[in-house]
Amino acid sequence: xxxxxxxxxxxxxxxxxxxxxxxxxxxxxxxxxxxxxxxxxxxxxxxxxxxxxxxxxxxxxxxxxxxxxxxxxxxxxxxxxxxxxxxxxxxxxxxxxxxxxxxxxxxxxxxxxxxxxxxxxxxxxxxxxxxxxxxxxxxxxxxxxxxxxxxxxxxxxxxxxxxxxxxxxxxxxxxxxxxxxxxxxxxxxxxxxxxxxxxxxxxxxxxxxxxxxxxxxxxxxxxxxxxxxxxxxxxxxxxxxxxxxxxxxxxxxxxxxxxxxxxxxxxxxxxxxxxxxxxxxxxxxxxxxxxxxxxxxxxxxxxxxxxxxxxxxxxxxxxxxxxxxxxxxxxxxxxxxxxxxxxxxxxxxxxxxxxxxxxxxxxxxxxxxxxxxxxxxxxxxxxxxxxxxxxxxxxxxxxxxxxxxxxxxxxxxxxxxxxxxxxxxxxxxxxxxxxxxxxxxxxxxxxxxxxxxxxxxxxxxxxxxxxxxxxxxxxxxxxxxxxxxxxxxxxxxxxxxxxxxxxxxxxxxxxxxxxxxxxxxxxxxxxxxxxxxxxxxxxxxxxxxxxxxxxxxxxxxxxxxxxxxxxxxxxxxxxxxxxxxxxxxxxxxxxxxxxxxxxxxxxxxxxxxxxxxx
Ligand code: F6R
Numbered sequence: 001x002x003x004x005x006x007x008x009x010x011x012x013x014x015x016x017x018x019x020x021x022x023x024x025x026x027x028x029x030x031x032x033x034x035x036x037x038x039x040x041x042x043x044x045x046x047x048x049x050x051x052x053x054x055x056x057x058x059x060x061x062x063x064x065x066x067x068x069x070x071x072x073x074x075x076x077x078x079x080x081x082x083x084x085x086x087x088x089x090x091x092x093x094x095x096x097x098x099x100x101x102x103x104x105x106x107x108x109x110x111x112x113x114x115x116x117x118x119x120x121x122x123x124x125x126x127x128x129x130x131x132x133x134x135x136x137x138x139x140x141x142x143x144x145x146x147x148x149x150x151x152x153x154x155x156x157x158x159x160x161x162x163x164x165x166x167x168x169x170x171x172x173x174x175x176x177x178x179x180x181x182x183x184x185x186x187x188x189x190x191x192x193x194x195x196x197x198x199x200x201x202x203x204x205x206x207x208x209x210x211x212x213x214x215x216x217x218x219x220x221x222x223x224x225x226x227x228x229x230x231x232x233x234x235x236x237x238x239x240x241x242x243x244x245x246x247x248x249x250x251x252x253x254x255x256x257x258x259x260x261x262x263x264x265x266x267x268x269x270x271x272x273x274x275x276x277x278x279x280x281x282x283x284x285x286x287x288x289x290x291x292x293x294x295x296x297x298x299x300x301x302x303x304x305x306x307x308x309x310x311x312x313x314x315x316x317x318x319x320x321x322x323x324x325x326x327x328x329x330x331x332x333x334x335x336x337x338x339x340x341x342x343x344x345x346x347x348x349x350x351x352x353x354x355x356x357x358x359x360x361x362x363x364x365x366x367x368x369x370x371x372x373x374x375x376x377x378x379x380x381x382x383x384x385x386x387x388x389x390x391x392x393x394x395x396x397x398x399x400x401x402x403x404x405x406x407x408x409x410x411x412x413x414x415x416x417x418x419x420x421x422x423x424x425x426x427x428x429x430x431x432x433x434x435x436x437x438x439x440x441x442x443x444x445x446x447x448x449x450x451x452x453x454x455x456x457x458x459x460x461x462x463x464x465x466x467x468x469x470x471x472x473x474x475x476x477x478x479x480x481x482x483x484x485x486x487x488x489x490x491x492x493x494x495x496x497x498x499x500x501x502x503x504x505x506x507x508x509x510x511x512x513x514x515x516x517x518x519x520x521x522x523x524x525x526x527x528x529x530x531x532x533x534x535x536x537x538x539x540x541x542x543x544x545x546x547x548x549x550x551x552x553x554x555x556x557x558x559x560x561x562x563x564x565x566x567x568x569x570x571x572x573x574x575x576x577x578x579x580x581x582x583x584x585x586x587x588x589x590x591x592x593x594x595x596x597x598x599x600x601x602x603x604x605x606x607x608x609x610x611x612x613x614x
Contacts, residue, residue, distance in 0.1 A: 002027070002029065002072060002073060002074050002075050002087070002099075002100070002101040002194065003020075003021060003024030003025075003027050003029060003072065003073035003101075003193075003194055003195075003198065004070075004071075004072055004099050004100075004101050004160060004162055004181070004192070004193055004194040004198075005017050005020035005021060005024070005070065005071050005072075005191065005192070005193045005194075005198040005199070006069070006070040006071075006099075006162045006164070006172045006174065006191065006192040006193070006217070007020075007067075007068070007069050007070075007172075007189070007190075007191055008067060008068045008170055008171065008172055008189065008190055008217055008218055008219050009067055009186060009188060009189020009190065009219045010067060010188060010189060010219070011067070011189065012065045012066070012067075013036050013066050013067055013068055013069030014034060014036055014058075014063050014065070014066070014069055016069070016191075016202070017034050017036075017069045017070065017071035018034060018051065018054070018055075018058075018071065019201065020071065020191075020193060020198035020199060021034075021051055021071045021072075021073050021198075022051060023197045023198055023200070023201075023243065023247070024073055024193075024194065024195065024197055024198050024247075025051065025073065026197075026247045026248075026254075026399060027073065027075070027194075027195075027247075027396075027397055027399075028075060028396075028397025028398075028399060029073035029074055029075050029397070030048065030049070030074060030075060030076050030081035030378075030379070030380065031046065031047060031048045031049065031073070031074045031076070031081050031082070031083070031085065031086035031087075032046065032047060032049075032050070032051045032053070032054045032071070032072065032073045032074070032086065033045060033046025033047070033054065033071065033072055033074075033086045033087050033088050033099075034046070034054065034058075034063070034069060034070070034071040034072075034088070035069065035070050035071075035088040035090065035097035035099075035164065036063050036064070036066040036068060036069040037066055037068045037069075037097075037164050037165070037166055037168070037169050038063075038064045038065075038066040038169070039064075040166055040167060040169075041094070041166055042090055042094060042095075042096070042097045042164065042166045043063050043064065044063075044088050044090060044097055045057045045058055045061060045063060046083060046086035046087065046088065047083055047086060048081050048082050048083050048085075048086060049081075051073070066169070067169065067170065067219070068164055068168075068169055068170055068171070068172060069164075070088055070097060070099050070162050070163075070164055070172065071088075071099070072086070072087035072088060072099040072100075074086055074087055075379070075396060075397055076378075076379030076380055077103055077126070077379055077392065077394060078103070078107065078124060078125050078126040078127075079123060079124030079125045079379075080124075080379060080380035081379060081380045084122055084123045084124075085123045085124055085125050087099040087100060087125075087127060088131075089122070089123060089125065089127050089128040089130075089131035090122075090131065090135075091131050091132050091134060091135020091136070091138075091139075092119050092120050092121075092122075092132060092135065093135050093136070093139050094135075094166060095135045095138045095139050095165060095166050095167070096131060096134045096135045096138055096144075096163050096164065096165050096166070097131070097163065097164050098127065098130055098131040098134060098161060098162070098163040099127075099161070099162050099163075100126075100127035100130060100159055100160065100161050100162075101159065101160040101179050101180075101194055102157060102158035102159035102160060102177075102178065102179040102268075103126060103157045103158055103159075103268060103271055103272060103394060104126040104127070104129060104130060104155050104156070104157045104159060105155075105156040105157030105271055105272030106154075106155065106156040106157070106272075107126035107129045107157075110129040110133065110154065110155075111128075111129045114129065114132050114133065114136075119132050119136070126157075130151055130155060130159070130161055131163075133151045133154065134147055134148065134151050134163055137150055137151060138165055144163065144165045144168060144171060144173045144216075145173045145214060145216040145223075145225070146229070148161065148163060148173045148174075148175050148214050149175075149214055149225070149227050149228070149229055152175045152177065152212075152214065152227050153227060155177075156272075157177075157178075157271055157272060158177060158178035158179045158267075158268060158271065159175070159176075159177055159178070159179055160174065160175070160176050160177075160179040160180065160181045160194060161174060161175045161176075162174040162181075162192055170218050170219055171216070171217065171218050172192065172217050173214065173215070173216050173217070174192045174209075174214070174215050174217070175213070175214045175215075175227075176209045176210075176211070176212070176213055176214075176215075177211060177212050178211070178264075178267075179194075180194050180195065181193075181194060181209045181215075182194075182195065182196055182206050182207065182208050182209065183206060183207040183208075183209065183215055183217065183222055184196070184198075184199035184202065184203045184205070184206055185203060185205040185206065185207060185222065185236070186199075186202055186203045186205075188219050188220060189202070189219050190217045190218070190219060190222060191203065192215065192217060195246065195247075195249060196239045196241070196246050197243060197246040197247045200239055200241075200243055200246050201243075204238055204239040204240075205236065205238060205239075206236070206237055206238070206239055207222065207224070207234045207235060207236050207237075208234075208235045208237060209224065209234075210232065210233075210235070212226055212227045213225065213226055213227075213232050214226070214227065222234075252595065252601075253400060253591065253595070253601040253602050254399040254400040254602045255400030255401075255402055255404060255492070255587075255591050255601050255602055256588075256591050256601070257400075258398055258399070258400050258404045258405045259404050259405070259451070259584065259587050259588055259591065260451055261395075261396065261405055262404065262405045262408050262447050262451070262584065263444035263445065263447045263448040263451070264444070265393075265394070265395040265396060265405040265408065265409050266405075266408050266409060266412050266443060266444050266447060266580065267441075267444040268394035268395070268396075269393045269394050269395065269409040269412045269413055269416075270412060270416070270440060270441055271394065273391075273416050274416065274419075274437050279420075279423075280391075280416055280417070280419065280420035280423075286389060287371055287373070287388055287389045289424045291371065292345070292421060292424050292425070293424060293425055294343050295323060295343055295344070295345045295371075295421070296323065296324075296341075296343045296344070297323065297324050297325075297326070297339075297341075297343070297344045297345070298317060298321075298323050298324070298325040298326070298344075298345045298346075298347060299325075299326045299327075299328055299333075299338065299340070299344060299345075299346050299347070299365075299370075300313060300314065300317075300325065300326070300327045300328070300346075300347045300348075300349065300414075301327075301328050301329075301330045301333050301346055301347070301348050301349075301358060301361045301362075301365070302327075302329075302330055302348060302349035302350060302358060302410075303329065303330045303331065303350075303355055303357050303358055303611070304403070304487065305351075305402075305403040305406060305407050305484060305487060306349040306350055306351060306355075306358075306403070306406065306407075306410055307327065307329055307330070307349070308407065308480040308481075308483050308484045308487070309349055309406075309407050309410035309411045309414065309480075310327040310347075310349050310410075310414070311327050311479070311480035311483070312411050312414070312477050312480045312481070312579045313325075313327075313347075313349075313410075313411060313414030313415070313417075313418065314326075314327050315476060315477050315576060316414070316415055316418045316477075316576045317414065317417070317418040317421070319576070320418045320419060320421070320422040320427060320428055320436075321418060321421045321422050321425060321427050322427050323345075323421065323425075328361075329357075330348070330355065330357035330358040330360070330361040331357040331614065333361040333364065333365075334360060334361055334364035340364075340365055340368035340369075340370045341368070341369070341370070342369040342370070344365070344368075344370040344371075345370065345371050345372075345373065346361070346362070346365040346370045346371070346372045346373070347372075347373050347374075347375065347414070347417065348361065348362055348372060348373070348374050348375065348376075348383060348387065349375045349376075349410045349414070350374065350375075350376050350377075350378075350381075350383050351376070351377045351378070351393075351395070351398055351403055351406035351410070352377070352378055352381065352609065352610040352611075353374070353376040353377070353378035353380075353381025353382060353383040353384055354378070354381050354382055354383065354610045354611075355383070355610065355611050356611060356613050356614045357611070357614055358383060359382055359383055359386065360614060362374070362383060362386050362387060363386065366386070366388075371388045371389075372386075372387040372388050372389075373387060373388065373389045373390065373391065373417065374387035374389070374390045374391075375390075375391050375392075375393060375410055375413045375414060375417070376390055376391075376392060376393065377392065377393045377394075377395050377398065377406060377409065379392055391413050391416065391417060392413075393406070393409035393410060393412070393413045394409070395408075395409040398609075399602065399609075400601065400602045401491070401492075401602060401603055401604055401607050401608070401609050402488055402491050402492050402587075402590070402601075402604065402607075404587050407484060407583060408447070408580055408583065408584075411579055411580060412440065412443075412580070415436075415440060415576075416440075419433050419436060419437065436576075439573065439574060439577055440577065443573065443577060443580045443581070446571040446573060446580075446581055447580060447581055447584060449571050450570065450571065450581050450584045450585060451584060453569070454584075454585060454588050456566070456568060457568060457585045457588050457589050457592065458588070458592045460550065460566060460589060461589055461592035461593040461595075461596055462592075462596060464518055464593065465593070465596055465597070467495070467516075467518055468495075468496065469495070469496040469497065469498075469512070469517065470486070470489055470495060470496070470497045470517075470518045470519075470520065471486075471497070471498055471499075471500065471509070471512065471513075471517060471518070471519045471520070471547075472485045472486045472497065472498070472499040472500070472519070472520045472521075472522075472586070473499070473500055473501075473502040473505065473519060473520070473521045473522070473535075473538060473542075474499070474501065474502060474521070474522035474535075475501055475502045475503060475522075475524060475531055475534065475535055475538075476524055476531055476575060477524075477575060477576060477578060477579050478502075478522035478523070478524055478535075478578065478579075478582065479499070479500075479501045479502075480579065481522050481578075481579045481582050481583050481586070482499035482500065482501075482520070482522055483499035484499070484583055484586065485497070485499060485520055485522075485583070485586030485587075485589070485590075486498050486499040487499075488586060488587055488589075488590035488591075489589070489590045489593070491590075491604050491607060492590050492591065492594040492599060492601050492604045493590050493593040493594040493597060493599065494594075494597075494599065494604075494605070495593070498512075502521065502534070502535050502538040503534065503538070505538055505541060505542070506541070510541065510542070510545070513542050513545040513546065513547050514545065514546055515546035516546065516547075516548055517546070517547050517548065518547070518548045518550060519542050519547045519548065519549055519550065520550045520551075520552065520586065520589075521535065521538065521539050521542075521549060521550070521551050521552065522535075522552050522578075522582050523535050523536070523539075523551060523552060523553035523554070523557065523560055524575050524578065525554050525557075525572065525573070525574065525575050525578060526554065526556075526557050526559070531575075532557075532559075533559075536559050536560055536563065539551060539560065539563040539564070540563050543563050543565075548565050548566075549563060549564055549565045549566070550564075550565065550566045550568065551563070551564035551565075551566065551567050551568070552568045552570055552582055552585060553567065553568075553569065553570065554569070554570050554571070554572045554573075554578075555569050555570070555571060555572055556572065568585055570582055
């Protein structure tokens, strides 16, 4: 997500801040900005695009030297990547500048309240509501830290906030809820940042802020409280990583880091979308409900991993909405003359928002008068811009070429869309929607549980180093999970791998099974029609022919035990939600195997993160 840095001390704050922003460039961003406090005023510069654009702006309109400054690299969520939406945001009264990482869920209500009292907004961001609220408090005479606590009490969602006051040239105040923040402890100077990479050049002493804490920082003091103002315990630590490890938060690869970010990424994607009245918030360009009621066919169009997320979504969308749903590889879509009418809804999935095949499919669909909803992770990218509506997945930037959190968040966003359509069209009762939303909201800790128990998968990679081919089997939503598991292995471990629907085995692929061939099998939860028992039979079939079976089955499923050479337990979830937990071990297996083989996991050969050519 966004990169945040704040500095107070004897150095030139602007320089410290810009250097810190550069060190956080790896996080991905689409605008950058800096604010300083000098002569009782806040001065700031901010630009869309890379830090070089900000450099150019500073060259033309320099900032004075000052000892207090904050800076930000933004990954757009609310409002496109423009100069105005870039951080810092300065309150209309000029008193405070504020930067933010996260999502303020109730910003629309707060913004309306502020506008009703004649506050004029300069951006479309959720962040600016916090800046305006804080500016109002401070102008009313409230101490900056008290004001921050008062504002935090009004915010819902996830946030790290850092603010400075024009009248306090040495003090910055920061707050944290569900979003990272560390304090860098120097001698006669201090730092706050979203990760240690930002200040590692200056100090290796750090304090990690806890949940719902506020830190009040001057060059010589650091005071941490909870949101109620009670002094809080701090957790000091020494940074032992070098810079490149620090960028990856201590992980060896961005891919591994992104695998571990999945609980938060799914939670953020769900955050603030669903209201108890059943309405879903589409980020931009609403399609009227009356038009959605007329939809008679859905076509999901995407490439690669996003296509597999679409295959998962089809099961849920058809089940919940009773609308026929096709899933199509984008590069095939427009060349087969698909049947599209004004009542066709095309849903495109794209992490980058720039995939040329998907974009061409959108253009084709819109020429045929279909409505297009994009599910995308990159705010302001071409695909959402060219679509009628967009639901952003809030996964944060994905740097590793192989998509991981992109997949899980695409599935989550598709489910939100499916439930929304079901609600609009009356194909599910509100209590049914509510129950599924409850289950979805409960998945992040379950994903975390899978992550916490991955050691056997890592060991497995070491045992499978010499294998020439790996097969993956699944049924129902487990089938696209099998495809995704195979794709990950091909992409980063350069290993032949195939995914099949388990029922197709006997129609051909079973001929591939011989002694020692590893086969991963995703077993559906027990009690789902006869699906579970059918898959257990499939495991027996391949094992009888010498396969080495790696079985992913839910906790408590004893039926698989006799046939599993290796058994990996998944948390108990309903069938449709199982991909959110079952994909994770397969991602990690590929990451681990590629690491052991000595390959560049983040930049596999011949692949690009954003495929902008057809
Ligand atoms: C696989 C992978 C690719 C992408 C595909 C679509 O790990 O990363 O298969 O999923 O190129 O990319 P987006 O989602 O950016 O359209």
